[in-house]
Amino acid sequence: MLTPASILITTVLLSLAMVLVLGSLLRAEMAGVREWFTSNLAVIGGLLLLGLRGLVPDFFSIVAANLVLALSTACYYAGCARFLGRPPHWLRLAAGIGALALALTIWLYIDDNIPLRVLATTTYTGIVCVAVAVLLLRHRPSTRRRYNYWFAAALALIFALCQVARGIHFIMLPLPSDPLIFHSTWNMALLIVGAVIMPAMTMVAVMMIHDAMLAAAEDAANHDHMTGALSRKRLETLAREQIANAVKAGRPLSLLIIDLDHFKHINDNHGHAGGDTVLREFVRMTRASLRDSDALGRMGGEEFAVLLPDTDTAGALRIAERLREQTKMQLVIGAFGECRYSISAGVASWRTGETFDRLSMRADRALYTAKSAGRNRVLPDDVQAVDQAMPATV
Numbered sequence: 557m558l559t560p561a562s563i564l565i566t567t568v569l570l571s572l573a574m575v576l577v578l579g580s581l582l583r584a585e586m587a588g589v590r591e592w593f594t595s596n597l598a599v600i601g602g603l604l605l606l607g608l609r610g611l612v613p614d615f616f617s618i619v620a621a622n623l624v625l626a627l628s629t630a631c632y633y634a635g636c637a638r639f640l641g642r643p644p645h646w647l648r649l650a651a652g653i654g655a656l657a658l659a660l661t662i663w664l665y666i667d668d669n670i671p672l673r674v675l676a677t678t679t680y681t682g683i684v685c686v687a688v689a690v691l692l693l694r695h696r697p698s699t700r701r702r703y704n705y706w707f708a709a710a711l712a713l714i715f716a717l718c719q720v721a722r723g724i725h726f727i728m729l730p731l732p733s734d735p736l737i738f739h740s741t742w743n744m745a746l747l748i749v750g751a752v753i754m755p756a757m758t759m760v761a762v763m764m765i766h767d768a769m770l771a772a773a774e775d776a777a778n779h780d781h782m783t784g785a786l787s788r789k790r791l792e793t794l795a796r797e798q799i800a801n802a803v804k805a806g807r808p809l810s811l812l813i814i815d816l817d818h819f820k821h822i823n824d825n826h827g828h829a830g831g832d833t834v835l836r837e838f839v840r841m842t843r844a845s846l847r848d849s850d851a852l853g854r855m856g857g858e859e860f861a862v863l864l865p866d867t868d869t870a871g872a873l874r875i876a877e878r879l880r881e882q883t884k885m886q887l888v889i890g891a892f893g894e895c896r897y898s899i900s901a902g903v904a905s906w907r908t909g910e911t912f913d914r915l916s917m918r919a920d921r922a923l924y925t926a927k928s929a930g931r932n933r934v935l936p937d938d939v940q941a942v943d944q945a946m947p948a949t950v
């Protein structure tokens with residue numbers, strides 16, 4: 557038969573399963589996981605204390621049990637806040653728990669009133685649940701899928717509604733201090749919903765954790781760890797997408813392959829760390845100089861590629877020449893000392909029917925010519941555009 561005790565045992569088992577799932581994610585050291593883990597531990601602790609009603613003093617099975625359950629809700633909020641990079645507001649949460657402790661003590665020892673005790677706990681939990689929903693909706697990462705966050709917010713609101721309904725239900729009861737009121741059909745229904753929702757919210761938290769892990773893995777695969785430029789793999793994928801767009805829209809697309817000149821000397825003179833600093837500074841400056849729609853990727857070592865959508869050869873040559881001028885002027889300063897450097901670049905514009913490999917091969921060929929011609933210069937692969945090339949005055 558369904559009794560408060562059977563619901564309590566089921567919730568303890570579900571929360572135990574959630575503790576095991578979150579425990580396995582603790583070593584990922586993701587913000588919020590520790591708080592969600594503690595939240596489920598607190599659910600188990602609070603429910604076990606509730607289950608000891610009659611066996612231990614009322615202080616433990618009523619006051620302490622409800623405070624531990626309130627702590628569980630507070631930890632869930634703090635987990636969401638930390639996960640989203642927001643402040644957990646521990647002081648406000650603690651103040652709420654303090655007020656609840658006072659209310660429970662008054663309505664147990666001064667005026668024994670079950671409905672008011674229930675109303676106090678449901679009010680606290682309801683407020684924190686609404687705060688969870690607001691937090692998730694307002695601070696959801698805009699680059700990630702909405703589904704997990706909306707789902708979690710909806711569950712938090714349902715939980716809050718159930719708490720309000722349970723509080724109102726108890727306030728309206730005719731025999732306020734009879735413990736049998738816990739067995740009423742309404743209370744049982746609201747307890748069942750309450751029992752399912754906390755583990756369900758934890759499952760959604762796990763979905764959010766997996767989503768964040770996936771985002772981190774995608775980011776690592778798509779970016780060069782040292783400079784922050786796109787990885788070669790990501791740039792090539794992007795290039796194929798942009799070629800498809802260029803085909804559809806009939807718009808030009810150009811590619812620059814850039815290589816830092818005499819980079820071996822930079823390493824020899826300033827150490828590997830000095831060379832790394834030069835690479836990072838080159839990427840920082842180049843990104844600042846390009847449009848948002850352009851893409852800068854590291855092809856390997858000191859070689860980079862820039863994809864320029866909606867740009868013909870003349871435009872690409874102008875951009876490459878501007879970059880060459882800027883790098884020539886750039887003084888890189890670091891713990892290693894000071895360093896100046898230059899770049900050479902090859903420019904190729906996409907031709908109808910051409911693959912990215914072929915386009916990149918032509919830009920590479922132009923780069924090779926620029927290097928052979930003395931470095932610190934920009935050259936196009938397109939023979940007709942040679943007139944527009946602007947060899948550097950070294």
Ligand SMILES: Nc1nc2c(ncn2[C@@H]2O[C@H](COP(=O)(O)OP(=O)(O)OP(=O)(O)O)[C@@H](O)[C@H]2O)c(=O)[nH]1
Nearest residue numbers: 815816817818819820821823828829831832857858
């Ligand atoms: N510091 C640092 N050096 C790197 C990195 N990747 C490659 N290199 C070094 O870059 C140097 C490239 O040397 P080379 O291929 O001879 O080219 P270069 O000296 O720039 O000469 P040119 O390209 O002909 O002007 C090598 O010494 C590599 O070890 C990196 O991530 N950091």
